[in-house]
Amino acid sequence: MSITDLCRSSAPDGTKARLGQDFSRLNVVPQRHLARTLGTIAAAIVLLAALNSVLGNPRWGWPVFAEWFLSEPVLVGLGRTLLLTALGALFGFALGTVLALARVSSSPLLVAVAWGFIWLFRSIPLIVLLLILNNLGYLYETVALGVPFTDITFASWSTTQLMTPFLAAVLGLTLNLGAFSAEVIRGGILSVDQGQHEAAAALGLPRRHQARRIVLPQAMRSIVPTAFNEIIGLAKGTSVVYVLALPELFYTIQIIYRRNLEVIPLLMVATVWYLIILSVLSVIQYHVERHYARGALRTLPPNAFRLVLARLGLVSLYPSAAPLPQPVPHGGQAVQPAGDWTASLPQGGTVEIRGVTKSFGALTVLDDVTLTMPAGSVTAIIGPSGSGKSTLLRTINHLERVDRGFIAIDGELIGYRREGDTLYELKEAEILTRRTEVGMVFQNFNLFPHLTVLQNVTEAPVAVRGLSRDEAERQAHDLLARVGLADKANAYPRQLSGGQQQRVAIARTLALKPKVLLFDEPTSALDPELVGEVLDVIKELARSGITLIIVTHEIGFAREVADSIVFMEQGRVVETGAPAQILTHPRHSRTAAFLAKVL
Numbered sequence: 001m002s003i004t005d006l007c008r009s010s011a012p013d014g015t016k017a018r019l020g021q022d023f024s025r026l027n028v029v030p031q032r033h034l035a036r037t038l039g040t041i042a043a044a045i046v047l048l049a050a051l052n053s054v055l056g057n058p059r060w061g062w063p064v065f066a067e068w069f070l071s072e073p074v075l076v077g078l079g080r081t082l083l084l085t086a087l088g089a090l091f092g093f094a095l096g097t098v099l100a101l102a103r104v105s106s107s108p109l110l111v112a113v114a115w116g117f118i119w120l121f122r123s124i125p126l127i128v129l130l131l132i133l134n135n136l137g138y139l140y141e142t143v144a145l146g147v148p149f150t151d152i153t154f155a156s157w158s159t160t161q162l163m164t165p166f167l168a169a170v171l172g173l174t175l176n177l178g179a180f181s182a183e184v185i186r187g188g189i190l191s192v193d194q195g196q197h198e199a200a201a202a203l204g205l206p207r208r209h210q211a212r213r214i215v216l217p218q219a220m221r222s223i224v225p226t227a228f229n230e231i232i233g234l235a236k237g238t239s240v241v242y243v244l245a246l247p248e249l250f251y252t253i254q255i256i257y258r259r260n261l262e263v264i265p266l267l268m269v270a271t272v273w274y275l276i277i278l279s280v281l282s283v284i285q286y287h288v289e290r291h292y293a294r295g296a297l298r299t300l301p302p303n304a305f306r307l308v309l310a311r312l313g314l315v316s317l318y319p320s321a322a323p324l325p326q327p328v329p330h331g332g333q334a335v336q337p338a339g340d341w342t343a344s345l346p347q348g349g350t351v352e353i354r355g356v357t358k359s360f361g362a363l364t365v366l367d368d369v370t371l372t373m374p375a376g377s378v379t380a381i382i383g384p385s386g387s388g389k390s391t392l393l394r395t396i397n398h399l400e401r402v403d404r405g406f407i408a409i410d411g412e413l414i415g416y417r418r419e420g421d422t423l424y425e426l427k428e429a430e431i432l433t434r435r436t437e438v439g440m441v442f443q444n445f446n447l448f449p450h451l452t453v454l455q456n457v458t459e460a461p462v463a464v465r466g467l468s469r470d471e472a473e474r475q476a477h478d479l480l481a482r483v484g485l486a487d488k489a490n491a492y493p494r495q496l497s498g499g500q501q502q503r504v505a506i507a508r509t510l511a512l513k514p515k516v517l518l519f520d521e522p523t524s525a526l527d528p529e530l531v532g533e534v535l536d537v538i539k540e541l542a543r544s545g546i547t548l549i550i551v552t553h554e555i556g557f558a559r560e561v562a563d564s565i566v567f568m569e570q571g572r573v574v575e576t577g578a579p580a581q582i583l584t585h586p587r588h589s590r591t592a593a594f595l596a597k598v599l
């Protein structure tokens with residue numbers, strides 16, 4: 001029975017027919033939720049009872065509250081509380097950032113010292129720490145600035161005079177917050193995907209630049225909510241400094257109520273001021289979170305002012321709540337036909353891999369690999385899963401260290417300098433510089449999600465190659481047009497399809513004008529319908545003279561584009577040769593068995 005039949009059959013008395021003639025006269029009655037209605041009534045009663053008890057009971061002393069709320073001593077105390085909070089937060093988070101970076105560093109001593117500091121100052125109650133600092137003069141009569149372990153002293157001060165209650169309070173709050181915030185910041189750093197670190201390193205971005213521009217802005221998404229918890233705790237925690245007889249808000253209130261015995265109204269003065277501080281901090285938190293949500297959300301939430309107007313029904317949230325460009329379904333602009341856009345790229349370099357061996361613990365992943373990729377050639381590396389293809393690729397730009405053997409591009413060693421029979425690993429800065437000659441495109445794109453497409457492409461040319469921003473942007477627009485994404489310059493990566501993201505990743509790598517381009521399964525994270533648009537770009541590049549090395553499972557693509565195919569198994573090169581030979585007349589039985597499975 002069809003739906004139409006059902007409607008007809010449900011109206012034997014003709015009602016359906018009448019309704020069907022004039023829908024505009026129908027009243028819509030939403031479903032009734034009895035429990036919700038009763039709950040709302042109960043909440044209203046509780047609210048009214050609470051208000052009545054607070055406003056109707058004269059013992060709350062609201063006139064006394066009004067008298068003291070804006071009085072001079074209270075405002076001075078409030079000012080001191082705010083100053084302590086601001087200084088404690090500023091120095092505490094600065095210290096926490098240094099400790100967190102030390103905790104994630106590769107120096108065991110730094111890690112141990114930072115861990116010890118955090119362990120100690122998280123264990124000591126704040127009140128005890130403040131009292132110890134206030135009595136520091138008993139332990140050390142003077143504080144001196146000089147050269148340790150010598151008699152050389154530049155300046156010296158009496159500790160009792162130097163360590164005023166205010167300084168003791170700032171120092172105590174800083175040490176306490178520093179220890180707690182270090183773990184918050186470390187948690188944020190650890191939450192940033194490893195691929196982001198690798199992509200930044202592959203672009204040759206210096207460590208400090210990676211931390212400042214790539215890691216910390218992304219870490220902020222998880223740092224901010226907990227950090228504001230800490231700051232709110234700090235604002236209230238400043239009341240502990242009453243033990244130092246420092247007249248901040250709470251201590252001032254205590255002094256006043258001990259004199260006039262109006263305890264409750266004065267405690268209410270303190271409470272309302274703390275509520276106001278917390279509300280202001282919450283609004284700031286909302287905006288800071290919103291700032292760091294750029295790129296992480298397709299549409300940013302409205303700012304707090306607009307949110308209030310919308311709640312009052314004065315504006316609608318939706319018309320202007322989409323400041324970010326909206327994603328366009330896959331395809332967009334087509335990849336620009338060849339012309340000769342690849343002519344502006346540098347000529348490829350010759351890659352020589354000699355006796356490279358690499359193990360992870362007991363597992364030998366690369367076993368005496370020797371290969372030569374001539375300048376301008378296209379090499380496809382194929383083989384079963386776990387055969388060491390990606391690891392080999394990562395050793396070429398020194399993202400992975402080799403245990404034995406070496407890799408050179410145009411005769412220049414990657415990651416090492418040779419003296420006699422010894423290879424010395426280069427300094428990080430030198431490795432980063434050489435790495436810019438070897439671009440890498442990752443399976444999962446690893447675009448920086450908090451930067452726009454244009455910023456993704458210009459970041460390394462400005463930071464590493466020293467291009468002016470204008471020049472880098474001009475070049476980036478050109479490259480984006482070449483990969484068919486001219487209209488996506490201001491979009492964030494999450495607003496693009498997978499194929500578009502991978503094309504941005506290719507443009508980002510090309511912006512450094514590398515001699516060699518490594519592709520690590522560039523299409524395996526894409527829907528089948530998006531694979532073609534990425535392969536088209538790679539085909540263009542294959543004709544450009546740049547040296548391409550591609551790890552791929554797309555055998556048909558390898559046949560079409562590669563000059564030679566390398567078949568790997570269990571970390572060894574089983575055979576290499578022209579596609580026609582390897583794919584149709586493999587010499588080795590293992591190659592034949594693999595091809596039989598995948599073709």
Ligand SMILES: Nc1ncnc2c1ncn2[C@@H]1O[C@H](COP(=O)(O)OP(=O)(O)OP(=O)(O)O)[C@@H](O)[C@H]1O
Nearest residue numbers: 360363365383384385386387388389390391392551
């Ligand atoms: N950092 C690491 N630590 C320990 N083992 C690793 C590490 N990286 C890779 N391996 C191991 O090395 C071997 C080769 O890995 P690799 O990623 O190079 O293989 P692959 O041929 O690229 O595989 P696939 O085609 O599945 O990506 C695997 O057994 C893998 O588990």
